[in-house]
Amino acid sequence: MRSRIITFYSYKGGTGRSMGLANTAWILASNGMRVLVVDWDLEAPGLHRYFHPFLPDHELRSSPGVMDLVWEFATAAMDPATPDEPGWHERLARIQPYAMSVEHEFPGPGTIDFVPAGRQDALYSTLVTSFDWSNFYERLGGGGFIEALKRSMRERYDYVLIDSRTGLSDTAGICTVQLPDILVNCFALSTQAIDGAEAVAASVHRQRADDQLRMFPVPMRVEDAERARLESSRDYARSKFGRYLSHLPDPEGYWGEVEVPYKPFYAYEEILATIGDRPRQQDTVLAATERIVAHLTDQEITRCVTELKETERRDLLDRFRRAGSQEPAPRTSSDGRHAVRVFISYAHDSVDHFQAVRELWYLLRGQGIDARLDRPPGQRTPEWPRWQRQQLLDAEVVLLVPSPAYRRLPVEETVQLRDVHGAHPDRFMGVVLPGGSREDLVDVLHEGEATRWTTVTALTPEDVRPLAELISRRAPVVRSTEGDPLDSPWPWSRVHDDPELAEAADALSHALYRLQLREPGLRRLHEPFRFDIRWSLNRRFLTPAEAGRLPVGSGTLRDVEDLFTSLPHGRLVILGAAGSGKSSVLALLALELLRRRADVPGLPVPVSLSLTSWDPAAQTLTDWITDRLRICYPMAPQTARHLVTANMVLPMLDGLDELSPSARAHAVESLQRDIPPDGRYVLTSRTAEYEEVIQRAGRTLARAAVIELRPLQPADAMAYLSYNRLPGDLRWGPVLNVLAGRPEAPLAQLLTQPLMLRLAEEVYRSPSTDPAELLRFHSESDIQKHLLDALIPATYVADPVFGRGRRSAYSPDAARRWLGFLARHLEQRQTREFAWWELHRTFSPWSMRLRLGCFAVLLTAPVMALRLLAETGVSDLFPQLTLTLAGWSGVTVLLVTFTAVRSPEPRSGLTIRGRGALRLPRRLPTLTVPRASLRADWRATLTFPLLGGALAASAVAAGALTSVRPVLATAFLLLLTALLTLILTLRNSASGRYWVTVFWLALRGRLPWRLMRFLDDAHARGVLRQAGSFYQFRHARLQDVLADRDHQVH
Incomplete structure (x- = not known):
């Protein structure tokens, strides 16, 4: 919040201006505000009387103040030895040396610092009367000094309250024209006071010209004994001051709220109403001041926060040497009739x-x-x-x-x-x-x-x-x-007729929410200090009618959810340049919608989906979303389709720009054709690619709001890099200088991209690195490639402090080699998602058959062992064994080798029966991660092969071991069962092919032996992210760089 400077002014004395200021300061401080109070009533100082029980120097005999401040400046300005350079007076304008603290404990960070008019000694009156304010402004440059003083006040305080001189004077002009953001114009309800205060208001208005302040006229010391004359004075005051209230939404109601009543109790001693009045009582000075404070703070602060017991309050009153009470009186309400x-x-x-x-x-x-x-x-x-x-x-x-x-x-x-x-x-x-x-x-x-x-x-x-x-x-x-039904907000909350379908949606929402909370990349977006991604409506893709119906035209990251939930049709397109934060915005929006769904039943479940896996020319959008739900989150096909067709799923479609131009055109056409009138979605794309496909289509996406993410400002990048620096770390100095002085430089331009800014901070987090090396690159593309190349070594560095908080189990070279292979695998597959059940497609079909055959040979190795035993005479004990096993081995090798190499999808082991098909497993949150889906598939596919292997082994054993001793027969039966189970598993399961593929690739050093453990570690380090049962690289450009590097090496 920007600091506010508020002047309390009155044309005539005796209105209660100083008391109102003191009470305002106390109320603000009680709400945790840092308040500075300045007594600028130089000719008649007395504000300190309201705080004297809490001041270390009660009578201000030794405390310098405003007069000392301006005299010190004037003396330095007239001194020939003073250097004549810009900003020389800044150090003299520091307000802190003249401020003393009010010694009272306020809640939180709340404080009141008091700057007196000056040291109240024998010389004070001489200093006041002899000071030449005209010379101060005209010859000494006092206006610049006052501006520097304003900056000094704003630096340390939330509110600065200035008690101004009455009447018309130079000092009053400083307080009413140059200093304040807000002017509280206090007046009594006499003709002279009203006319004089209005004349000052008109003068201030004219002098401020193009920099108008907000003015609050406040009637004070209102006595209600003479009702007729009181009403006449009220009408006169409103006719004079009403035209200065254009900044208020309800000027008529304002007058009934800010009148400060006259209470004789306060006429005899300077006592704070925050202590003299009981809280929450009506028709008191405290209640009136609370209402005034509410207007001054735009309703952010509406009452005095106090934890004083009644006995403690009376004890404080004793320090003022007064005590009293007020009887409450009812408040009158304003006319609430409707007006245009x-x-x-x-x-x-x-x-x-x-x-x-x-x-x-x-x-x-x-x-x-x-x-x-x-x-x-x-x-x-x-x-x-x-x-x-x-x-x-x-x-x-x-x-x-x-x-x-x-x-x-x-x-x-x-x-x-x-x-x-x-x-x-x-x-x-x-x-x-x-x-x-x-x-x-x-x-x-x-x-x-x-x-x-x-x-x-x-x-x-x-x-x-x-x-x-x-x-x-x-x-x-x-x-x-204007009765267009399309303008009404979307009925987001819908209770579905089918309770089982609603239960399935709740289970899916719960799973997604837990997974989102565990996502490291998303957690980093909630750091205590992060840059704010700004956006605005992209009106090139909106009709004027559509743009005008939206509640906001621009905002920051925190406003996207409010914009989306207020859209009449629930369709949003998020555009931006590469690295602008589109995926981050999508992820945060999904998380906030999931949170909202926990409180509001029936909201659609936001599901993030990468468009790179969609072939819109071959598959409709509905079918593709259904398949993705079924694969990513273990559910029956019926359940997935019902959730999609019932609009209980909100597709969050990421990466339209990742599709080929022809696929993008088909995708846009599918969004126009397949989305029902009440269908909703969120879509992300780079701006240029979206513009190209929309121009080719000749029309925009129907009923979709389009926003575009804006680059960061250099000041944002500087603040982010400065905040994350360790104390005394000066390494970022050269980079900060470029951001501040050369915003057009390639480095400065690149660091306005949220992705590159965060990468730079991560790559150069360790004190052993030097960010200044970024200055040697002469183009944005070179800097970008350098940062992406350096990310993996920085992420897997073996430093427990700067390496994600733990020592790496993998060397940077090994991690880059393995990640490079995966990136190239995805590039060849033309996708951004790694599915473990697709890993075997690294090999061609015949190459995979050969490897499966070799693996089958390994499984039939026991036959070779028995052949060796036969040479020792053991085969005489089993006359039919060698022939039987030799035949079985040949069949095994042929069966595994010449099986059609297809892509079995992972199985979850669900049992679908009748209406139970709409139910999801209770362990859905854990089944949706890649490792869990791999284990689930392995368990699910073992059931049939285990049964088949046992039956086949029994048949073989019955024919070959009729004369064998029971112990040997049992051992042989178990061995055959295990071997046949593994062979049948290889033939039918996704997990079996995955293990064989990892085995061959690990032998060649292209992947680690424990691949899933490595992927989990990369996810924890923020290199990868999870999307259901898939892994994705944290940044698409990181995948491209790693794939290109792997291609060069291999």
Whole structure:
């Protein structure tokens, strides 16, 4: 949160201004805020009296303050020895040496630091009266010093509260014009006080020009004895100050909330109402101040947080030497009648033009119109675009006030208007003020035939009344013509009629959520400090009507979920350059939707799917998603298909750009054709590839919102690299200098990609590395290749601190060799997913048959052993044994060798019977990982071969061992059963072929003997990620680099 500087000002003394400031400071600190209080009432200092029981120097006899600060600057400015260089006064503007702490324990980090007006000794009055403020500004450059002082205050504090001098003076001008972001204009309800305070408000407004502050007029010391005169004074004050409340959503309600009542108890001693009043009592000074604080903090802080018991509160009161009580009184509620909601859009041409627009807003509210005014430049926070878009969407009528500056508005400032105008042109109405012209409006809005125009000849209640009547007539017409059911939010929560199908969806959701939480790459996205990926709507792929219906036009990573769940049709396309974070956004969105599903039953289950395994020309989208569910997550085909066709699965389709151009075209056509009207999906793609396929198709994806991820800013990269540095680590200095001074350099450009920035931090995490070597590369591609090449050695480094927190069981060279082989295997398969049951496709079909035959020969080795035994005479004991085993061995070799080499899918061992086909196994969360699916397949495929092997072995033994001793016969039977079981398993199971393939590849050194253990370790280190029963490389470009390296070596 940006620090706020708030000045409390009053035209006349005795209004309770200082007391209001002191109470505000206490309330803010009680809510954990760091507060600085500055007594700038130099001629009559007294703010310290409200804190004196808690100050170490009660009377400020030895405490320097504001006067000492400005005198020190003036002396240095007039000293010839002072160096004449930019920023020389920065050290003199440090506020901290003049601040003393209020010695009270506030919750959390809450503090109050107090800067007095100056040392209260015999010389103080001389210092005040002899200081030349005109010379300070005109000759000494005091304006720059005050700006430096503002920066110093903002650095350390959340809120800076300044107690200003009353009346009209140089010091009052500093406090009311130059210093504050917010001005609290305090006044009593007398004519002189109201007129004087309003004159100051007008002066501040004019002097601030294009940097308008927010002003809060606050009636104080309100006495309710004379009701008729009180109401008259209230009306007069509202007529004077009402036009300064354009920044508030409910100006009328504001007046009833901020009046500070007069309480005689506080007239005789400076006592804090936060201690003098009991909490949560109405009609007290504390309650009124809490409501004022709520406005000052945009409703973030609404009450004083206190843990004081009543006895403790009274003890504190004794330190002020006063005690008392107040009786509560009821509050009156404001009129809640409905009014037409209007938003006024304008450009800030000049102070006079803004005053005219604000007068229009004020007069419309006087006519019963709920008018809202766009914020002037000085009040535009970083959240202003989102606030403006919400105001445009909520308004029943949007008034456009043309001016020369409106025509010159930059495109980025008209994006929100263009979006909403494209969706709801009937809402817009042009209003020409005196001296204006309708030709001065933004071109795209000027051309809209639905935009109605009217002219206001004078800014008086009588001349504005026809406009108010026109608005009141037009609003019901607008509401009646906007009944498009497609604008309503998607009914996300649906309770399905089939409880078993709902149970299957719940089991799948639970499994995915647990797997996502264990994903190392996803955990890194939740680090305490991470860069914020920014996005905005890509309007090239959206119709104006579609863009205008969306609640936000831009945002950060944390806003994607809110955008998606508010989409009318539940379809989102995420675009971005390579390495921009598309997959990260998709993963985080899936996780947040899974979390939301735990609280809201019936939401669709988000399932991430890599499009590289889809051939859209040969398989429909529904069939492919069904197959992927069945393979990745062990479930029956009926269950998978029912979940997909019932829209209980939300496909998160990653990597449209990874498909070939022709496949991309078929995929887009399938999304247009196969997705039902109520179907939802999320799709990611690189921007260029998506643009190319959409242009070829000649139309955008129907009803899909399209957002594009933006590159990071150099400042984001600098903050991320600086945050992760160890104390005293200066290695990143040269890189940070490039980011700060040469943002156009290849290194700076590359580090604005989230992927490359994180890779750089990981590669150079160890103190033994030197990031400065990145400066020797002259192109982005060279730097990128270097980082990707260095990632594996950095990940498998044998340092327990910088090697993922544990010593590596694998050398970097071995890990790179094995990962390179897997990457090349995936490249040859034209996929990004490693499936263990597809590993045997490393060999050609005949090559695989040969290896299976060799393995079968190994299995029949016992026959050779028996042949050797026959030479020793043992065969005489078994006359038929040698012939029988020789025949069995030949059949075995032929059976295994000439079996058609196909790709058996992994089995989970599920038993499907009747309606039970819709149920998922209770151990689904553990069955979905690759190692578990391998074990499940091995167990499931052993059942039939074990039974067949036993029967075959019994038949062979019955014919060959009729005269054999029982012990030998039993041993031989067991041996035959085991061998036949293994042979049948090789012939029919995916896991059997996997073990044979790993055996041959490990012999050649291309893979480790314990491949699954190595893959699990690579996943834990963040090199790989899991997607159901598949492994994927963490980055597609890492796979490409490793595959290319393996191709060069082999």
